[in-house]
Amino acid sequence: MTQHVPHRQVRFFMTATAPCPYLPGQMERKVFANLPFSDGAWVNDELTQAGFRRSQNIAYRPACETCDACVSVRLPVREFVFSRNQRKILKRNADLSRDLVEAEATTEQFDLLRRYLLARHPGGGMTDMGWLDYVAMVEDTAVRTHLIEFRKPSVDGGPGDLVGVCLTDLLGDGLSMVYSFFDPDLDRRSLGVFAILDHLRQAATVDLPYLYLGYWVRGAARMEYKARFRPMDALTRRGWERLPDIPATVLVDQDSGG
Template structure:
């Protein structure tokens, strides 16, 4: 007997666990699997509704009494770099960029471990081994690129890996899934530069948005995202301008989050019978 995957995705909720962004809180995630021939359409559609990809899963925070986590994206056309961001461009424009298929390398893993041990030694990825790292990079059912940044040698050829970003290509933008870089280059704002360069890549490809993941008011880890102009956040089922970060609160309230069934009912699913949209090359 032949079995096929259901066209309508099934949604589930994780058990509560400690929040990685705000101390003393518990998080839950609403998630669905990302697989099959319509994976790209589903990823495109749900990314516009605040979901993020992790390997073969799409997820969105759905905490019982907190809705502080908001998906954030930059409007490429309206973005204008600040003075400090222009300095970051000038400091790092000697780097060489290379876009490759999602394939994990030893150099990437070594840089990843160095980054975690220096920047996020107590984070959720601290114990990730080489096989889990390879899965993070390689297990993707959609169009994904690894954007690498190299320090060149005297001849201008790539010599040393300085930064890496796992990047998904959506129908309306680039989604920066995860990035890491040499910790000793933090003084040059290398992390900021990688985002700025993705804005330029999107501009060249004619894509309107760069998705940054979640912005969380009150979380020092996420504060840097609010420093980018033309930033939008997904709140209450729509994208709104983040004009003043201080207008957003991380306060909790037991009635802030809708019941799971109502959340799922409001998700706009793509036409799984339709044809795939053509995406630009990156």
């Protein structure tokens, strides 16, 4: 077996301490590294498996001194069985088209992102994002990445209305959902949950073992939707371990993005 050796050593840095965007009263700090251009895809694979998250050409993970609520989670694709409620969500959105497109930003996507951020995350760190910021988020990277667009059926022969977008990385052992956003006026469709379920189907189709969901933040209400997917693996000090099941009485469908 040939071992891959990066052309350059990856250097890690620490951010300054800042207020946590998820848990009131907590402070956050991150360790990060620049993804190299020549080995970006391979380094992204390795760092994602080690609990890092990608943003443009940077990989980061929490390094908070007083809190460990952020947990990297992934879904084991081959073991996943859709629940009754999840099958209902898939059926509810069966009319949507799904297109895999190149990681190239469009104004149509950006307009949907602005609507999503203003409705779902007002005052958040991304609400001031401009067009060039969005272009950088989508296009500024050397990893294997693409966009998934979800659209309503066409009524005039042209493209249907864009209702959801996912920025997704292709890894050696799975898919990583970097960021997703959707039409905030279509709550009934549960588009955030649907996007995850659809990615599980995509990963299964190409026989990839994992779907990486980024961080689940214990105690953060807007992150609880991730914990409702089972089975789920979490990265601990002992490596990736299976999270225990949660009682069916607390399994409530929720929708989110990001």
